Amino acid sequence: MSNEGVDEAGWDLEPGDESAPLVEAVGRLVRFCREAAGMRVAEFGEALGYGEDMVRKIERGARIPRPEFLDRADEILNAGGHLKAFKEDMEKARYPKKVRELKALEDRAVELMQYSNHNIQGLLQTPEYARALFEMRQPALAPDVVERETAARTARKGIFEREPAPTLSFIQEQVTLERPLGGRVVLRRQLEHLLDVAQLRNVTLQVMPTDREEHAGVHGLIQVLKFADGTAIGRCPGAFNGRPVSDLRDLRILELRYGMIRAQALTPRESLAFIEGLLEKL
Structure with a gap:
């Protein structure tokens, strides 16, 4: 056998x-x-x-x-x-408990805001890009775990097919679009996928340029999910001891920072042109 x-x-x-x-x-x-x-x-x-x-x-x-x-x-x-x-x-x-819990929140969300500064945000990742990230983990993950984590991340993409469609806003640091994690072929497919997703009417994708002299995202990634009942949950590793928050005051701080990052980033149209330019160089 x-x-x-x-x-x-x-x-x-x-x-x-x-x-x-x-x-x-x-x-x-x-x-x-x-x-x-x-x-x-x-x-x-x-x-x-x-x-x-x-x-x-x-x-x-x-x-x-x-x-x-x-x-x-x-x-x-x-x-x-x-x-x-x-x-x-x-x-x-088969999906890890933490992924099932996150997916349950994403399935309820009517609005999502995500700023990513280290790699492409999970919901935007192609399976090849996600697999490359898990294969880079140290200590190394077992092949079975890599497959399980990759499949779990891919399963969350149902958020793009929901009706009614939630409002989705993503801001990516420029470096996350340039670092060829997994190789240039993987990066090319990932950038092409970003351009496809950005065409959806409920999706806004922006790029935060590296040359900005002011940046409201120094605390790291930000994620905020809002629900139909008026409640919300947010997370920022560099704030609130890294724990998820639902208090209105804490959420207001995250939304304020996110709004400033969005204003400092390239516009959606400029961002798409920037990604297209990166593709031409690959």
Whole structure:
């Protein structure tokens, strides 16, 4: 049995993950269907193309089964679609808890403001760019973790397809558009993607030039999400001890700083022209 097949069976469940009860329930269902079909673990694993140990991990809820695993298991065990029915739930469960929580907030937001000073903001990243970032982490992340984090970040892009569309404002430091993280091909595709996203009517994209003598973003990145009920949540690593804030006074400070950065940055039209110029040089 190849290691590649084993690794592709699923993802390890994080300790204390709130999805654990559901994952365990699906594991018990897999076991029930296998036993009802009269198959031993080794026989079932061989039919699937996975190792016996991996099947046992899934059945006891220690590993999140991939959608492909559930598809194949449903067919082999003649489960009548009962295993396939949990594919979407298992896909969501594999994302890290912090990403699921962030996505839940983004799914509710009617307005988002994001200033990024180190790399391209997560919602704007192509899968290739995101993967390159995770592969650069030190200590190095395991390949399975890189894949999981990349898929989780890509899944958040549903915010661009929502109806009614939220108002999205992004400001990127010039250096984030010039540093070829992942290589020049990855950067080219990333810049082309930015130009495509900037064409959406609900999206505003601006560039903060490096040569500005005044800059309100010295505290680092800023993120503010506003919701339909009038509440909001914001974050800035360089302020409020790095913790998320929802107090009106604290939010006002973040909005003030963001507004000043937006005024100091290139206009949206100038920003698109700047990105097009960078593409011509690649």
